[in-house]
Structures are given as C-alpha cells and as structure tokens.
Amino acid sequence: MKTLPFPELKADRSQRRFDIRALIAAREGERYSLNAKHLNEMMVRVFQTIGRGVGQYLYDRHGARYLDLLSGWGVFGIGRNHPLLRETLNGVLAADLPNLAQMDASLLAGLLAERLLGFTHWLDKVFFANSGTEAVEAAVKFARRATGRPEIVYCSDAFHGLTYGALSMNGDAVFKEGFEPLAPGFTEIPFNDPAALERALAAGRAAAFIVEPIQGKGVNMPDESYLADAARLCRKYGALFIADEIQTGMGRTGRFLAVEHGDVEPDMVLLSKALSGGHAPVGAVLTRKHIFDKVFDRMDRAVVHGSTFARNDLAMAAGLATLEVMESERLIANAARTGARLLKSFEAMAQRYQLVKAVRGRGLMIGVEFGNPQSLKLKAAWSLVEAVNAGLFCQLITIPLFKEHNILVQVAGHANHTIKLLPALVIDESDCGWIERAFDAVIADSHRVPGAVWSLGRTLADHALKARASK
Structure with missing residues (x-):
C-alpha cells in the first residue's frame, strides 16, 4: 500500500479529518528536511533556528529572543502575528463570504480602496494585484495605454521586482544574468540625476518614469529636490510619474508615503509588502482617474487587465486590519x-x-x-x-x-x-x-x-x- 504523505490522517477517506494544528505539531521536526528536499535547499542552509515570531521578535526552540531587523524584507510593518490581524482573518473565514465572485463587486475591496485613497488627496482609483511585482507590471501597462507611448524610464540600482517586465528595469545586473533576452522598451538612467532624466524624456517616447523614493538596494537617498524635479519634468514632457513605494510606503519612512517628505504628487503610487501585515499576498496601484479610464474605457474592456486572486477577501480584510493597527497604535x-x-x-x-x-x-x-x-x-x-x-x-x-x-x-x-x-x-x-x-x-x-x-x-x-x- 502506498504511504500517505500525511500519516496522521486516516487512509479511509470517509473518516478522514484535516486538522492543521495536528499536522503542524506532528511534522514540525521535518520543517528543514522538507524545504531542503522540495524547495530551496540553499535557504535552508542559511537559517535553521527560528521557531516562532511575535511582533518585532523571533524566538528559537530554546526560547531565546531575537530582534528582527529584516521584518520579512519589510512585510511585517505591524509586527508578526498581530492579534487584531489574526482575529480579522478568522472572522473572514467564519463569515462564509462569497469570495472571488468574479461577476460581483467586492465590499472589502471597495472599503480598502476607500481607506488607501484617504491617505492621498490627488489619486482616485485603485487596482489590486497579488504582489509588488504585479503592481509594477500593471503600472507599466497602464502607462503605455494611457499615453500611447512605448518607453519606460528607470534608474540604475533600482529594484522593482523579478517578473520579466519588472526584471527588465532592474538596475542590478546580477538579477538579469542568465535570463536574457529581456523585454524591450526600457531605458536606464542614473539615479538622482535630473539632467539625465530630462534627456531621456525629451525625445517624447517615454510613457512614464518609475522610481523608488529611497532605493532599497543600498538605501540610496535622493537630493531634497530630486523627486519634485522629476515630477516637474514628467509634466513638461507628457510622461507619467510612478512612485514605487512598495518598500518605502505604509509608514516606513515616518510618513504614510515617502513622497510626502517632498510634497510630491505622483500619477501612480505602488504599494505592497506591509499592506496585508504579512499574512496574504497583496499589491495595489493607486492612480489618477484619467489613467484608469484609459485602460478600462469600454464595457468589453472591463477585464482587459486583472488577476484571479487580486481582490480576495483575506487580502482585503488583512489590508483593512493593518491600516487600523497603524492608525490606532500610531505606528507612523x-x-x-x-x-x-x-x-x-x-x-x-x-x-x-x-x-x-x-x-x-x-x-x-x-x-x-x-x-x-x-x-x-x-x-x-x-x-x-x-x-x-x-x-x-x-x-x-x-x-x-x-x-x-x-x-x-x-x-x-x-x-x-x-x-x-x-x-x-x-x-x-x-x-x-x-x-x-x-x-x-x-x-x-x-x-x-x-x-x-x-x-x-x-x-x-x-x-x-x-x-x-x-x-
């Protein structure tokens, strides 16, 4: 008889009952061997000590406490396993909501969009995705559709994700090596160089300029006037200004958005990482209405861009709970x-x-x-x-x-x-x-x-x- 992958479950399907807590307890000792065998063995070799996480801390099996200064690459803005977030997700699962009824409108998506737009006074619409790189890919499509132009300008040392469009505007060659040919239509310029940006925009082919307000790879800071200069140049030459706030947003820099430090109003703002508190994949494009309306301009184009799980109830509820924690606990x-x-x-x-x-x-x-x-x-x-x-x-x-x-x-x-x-x-x-x-x-x-x-x-x-x- 073939061995079942979950031996603690009975072979007789009529009596079989799935218990996630029992499964975790029974096979916790196999955590690293399973990952080494079936997933990324190199990552297993890097780190084999952590047992649980609460707030800003991680604990090993002996109870020793570690201070986590990575926070899952910035995902756990409100800390790990916040009780309100857990309570919210359990509430969604218990509510029997008609999740992903694709021919219907999601209440939770509407509520989260309303809350996010409340942090800006110049953006009107939200497009939800599953991750930061999906938000980047959506922004590229939106920019090209809205302007009718082919080029996207990005900066050296930038990191916008690792899917092919995002990878094609990655400023670090190590991520690109071995994956060529990359997508056409992307122009690299130096970061923090308004003159280089103006040269790239002056030809009139650029749909958009995308930039991290603070570059994640190196924590590279722009001059005080750089983002404002970039916004001005984009307006001058008819290109859209996209702020990739996937890492810098959600309060990370002491403001909800990093662009607020320079009083800049981008045409699109991209969010992800900390948006769901780390418990559900999510990304968001906050954009001006005229851009959104160019993409979804007719009934037959209502689904011209989308993602199956983009507005799922768990992610939307997690986003709402995360924003509530940020505001009630004054985390910014x-x-x-x-x-x-x-x-x-x-x-x-x-x-x-x-x-x-x-x-x-x-x-x-x-x-x-x-x-x-x-x-x-x-x-x-x-x-x-x-x-x-x-x-x-x-x-x-x-x-x-x-x-x-x-x-x-x-x-x-x-x-x-x-x-x-x-x-x-x-x-x-x-x-x-x-x-x-x-x-x-x-x-x-x-x-x-x-x-x-x-x-x-x-x-x-x-x-x-x-x-x-x-x-």
Missing part, C-alpha cells in the same frame, strides 16, 4: 521617532569609527555603509577580505550581530557595503538601545586587528576561495 509617528533616534546614534558611530563610511535613511529605513579605512592595519585587513569577494566585509558585522547579540540583519544588496535596517514599525525605545549597544560592540571589535572579527574574515575568505576553486 513611532517610525519617525525611533528612526530619528537610531539615525542619530549611527551618525555618532560614524564619527567614532573609521570603518563606518556613511549613514543614510529616513524613519525606519536605515543604511549603514562601511568603507576602506585609513589606518594601515585596518586597510590591509579590509583589502584582504574584499579582494576575495566584494561586500564580504559586511558579513563580519552581520554574523556577530546574530550570533553574539541576537540581532537579525542583512546586507542591502549584492556586492554591497551597506547593512540595511528594516525593522517592524512597532519597535520601542528598549529595542533601540539593544540595536545601538550591539552595533557599537561589533563595530568596535572590527577595529581590533588581529581580533575575532578578522579571524572570522579569514575563515569566510578561505571558504569563498575553496568554493571558487571547486567550480
């Missing part, structure tokens, strides 16, 4: 306050430690960049590690932060020298103290040559060289 103000404290602390570290080259960010999106030091001992150690693998030095910071201080953080991009902090917006003053003490201790250790940090560097360099030689 908390992001502004705690972010300002952390930035000030890191800037002080930059004054004390020569390996800290720069500190950038806004709210709770912070980048700490490391660079070649001045002292001869440190310079020699830095050069040895970096010669093996560009960006390897940052692992000498992230690994001790995790192993010795229970802080989970990562580098901001491939071959990048910036460590990015993207914590949940619920962190408090004690968490800030934890972060400051841990970073200060690890960075101080990295200035001692020889020392434990540089011993780790030699070990990582040896592993990298052996891996390279075995290819």
